Amino acid sequence: MRIKLNHNVEQLEMSGIRLFTAQASAYENVIKLTIGEPKFTTPEPIKEALKKSLDNNRTFYPSFAGSETLKKEIIAYEKRVNGVEYAMDEVLITQGATGAIFTALGSILNPEDEVILFQPTYIAYQPAIEFYKGVPVFVDTTPNQFQLNYDDIKKNITPKTKAIIVNSPNNPTGVIYSEESLNVIKRILDEHDLFVISDDVYAQLVYKEATFLNQDIRYKDKTILTQSLSKPYAMTGWRIGYLCAHKDIIKSAQKIQQYATAGVPLFVQDAAEVALNTNVDEMTAFYKQNRDDVVSILRSNNIPFIYPEGAFYIFIDISTKGLDSWKFSTQFLDEYKVAVIPGVIFSPKSDYFIRVSLAASNHDCKEGVRRLVLFLYGEK
Ligand SMILES: Cc1ncc(COP(=O)(O)O)c(C=O)c1O
Structure with missing residues (x-):
């Protein structure tokens, strides 16, 4: 029997990262530098808060918008860290940044609306845009050292452009957008009626002073902030994040969330309040050490x-080997038992890069890159 599926969903591709990680799982004793997942377990006080919440029987349906107390904690956090004041109806608790991005795009996109993405790009934006029948429009940042260029964006804006997605620190490059890059976006926002989705999931993992788009309150109504507790607090499996935006967008996003997932478990939300008050300096220092050690070997x-100033990835140029990035990564895995992500997954123009995750142990990061040196120089 032919199973008749939704064509729109059928055409979505599986994440290349997950495919490659699965390929790596077939091998034993592999150093995994693939997925962007902290090696740390969630800090104890956060786990304790979840247990306490369960003991208090916070096991009932949550409100679709999110718990009042967590929203207040998020508002306090955003004011303290980014200097922006949000009202209660400008915040939605979501299932990770994935939920925030998906509901935000669903709230603003009509079929054929265009969304500008900067390549190389995080892989989950394009499928979400296409799910809503929007059109991703790619702007290559490679010639501009992965920073943003006004003319490159301007020539891709059409009457159908609805939004631009900005991700800094960037996955996969680790680049933080400079003041000039942020000004480019602000100039575009001054000239066009667009939204900017600021996907700031690595904002706490920075190794130098950094400013972010959402900190400029002049653009508050046009900025949609998507945030996650996954990376800074080692909470990838908890599936919690949030969305801050104009109240009409939040209202609409809440409707999508209501019918898709009915919200985030209350005990997870209770623990998230503790997470937002957890100091993550030690974990950030650990990733910085990995960055420094790997940079020194390279x-x-x-x-x-590409020198990473934030997040926990390093984008390495493997062009001297003369293999495309998928073949390179497959052969590297096969011969040296190290799994990395082929650059082509993030952009066809990045087919001479690999992305190495620095979220693994310090030993694995250093040993993985030492083996990379051997592979590149043709020794076994
Ligand atoms: C840039 C970026 N945005 C969003 C996400 C999704 O994060 P979450 O775990 O909160 O869904 C990731 C995860 O890797 C990411 O790298």
């Missing part, structure tokens, strides 16, 4: 890479 072996 530099001393003259291997080109």
Whole structure:
């Protein structure tokens, strides 16, 4: 029997990252530098808060918008860290940033609306846009050292452009957008009636002073902030994040959430209140050490890479080997038992890069990159 499926969903592709990670799982004793997942377990006080919440029987249906107390905690956090004041109806608790991005796009996109994405790009934006029958429009940032260029964006804006997605620190490059890049976006917002989705999931994982788009309150009504507790607090499996935006967008996003998932478990939300008050300096220092150690190995072996200033990835140029990034990664896995992500997954123009996750143990990061040096220089 032919199973007749929704064509729109059928055409969505599986995440290349998950596919490659699954390929790596077939091997034993592999150093996994693939997925962007902290090696840490969730800090104890956060777990304790969840247990206490369960003991208090916070096991009933949550409100679709999110718990009042967590929303207040988020509002306090955003004011303290980013200097922006949100009202209660400008915040929605979501299932990770994934839920925030998906409901935000659903709230603003009509079929054929265009969304500008900067390549190389995080892989989940395009399928979400296409799910809503929107059209992703790609702007390559490679010639501009992965920063943003006014003319490159401007020439891609049409009457159908609805939004731009900005992700800084960036996955996969680790680049933080400079003041000039942020000004480019602000100039575009001054000239066009668009939204900017600021996907700031790595905002706490920065290794230098950084400013973010959502901190400029002049653009508050046009900015849609998507945030996550996954990366800074080692809570990837908890599935909690949030969306801050104009109240009409939040209202609409809440409707999608209501019918798709009916919200986030209350005991997870209770624990998230504790997470937002947890100091993550130690974990950030750990990733920075991984960054520094890996950079030092690459530099001393003259291997080109993009210097990461935030997040926990490093984008390494493997062009000297003369293989495309998928073949390179497959062969590297096969011969040296190290799993990395082929750059082509993030953009066809990144087919001479690999993304190495620095969220693994310090030993694995260093050993993985030492083996990379051997592979690049043709030794076994
Ligand atoms: C740039 C970016 N945005 C969003 C997400 C999704 O995060 P969450 O776990 O909160 O759904 C990720 C996860 O890797 C990411 O790298």
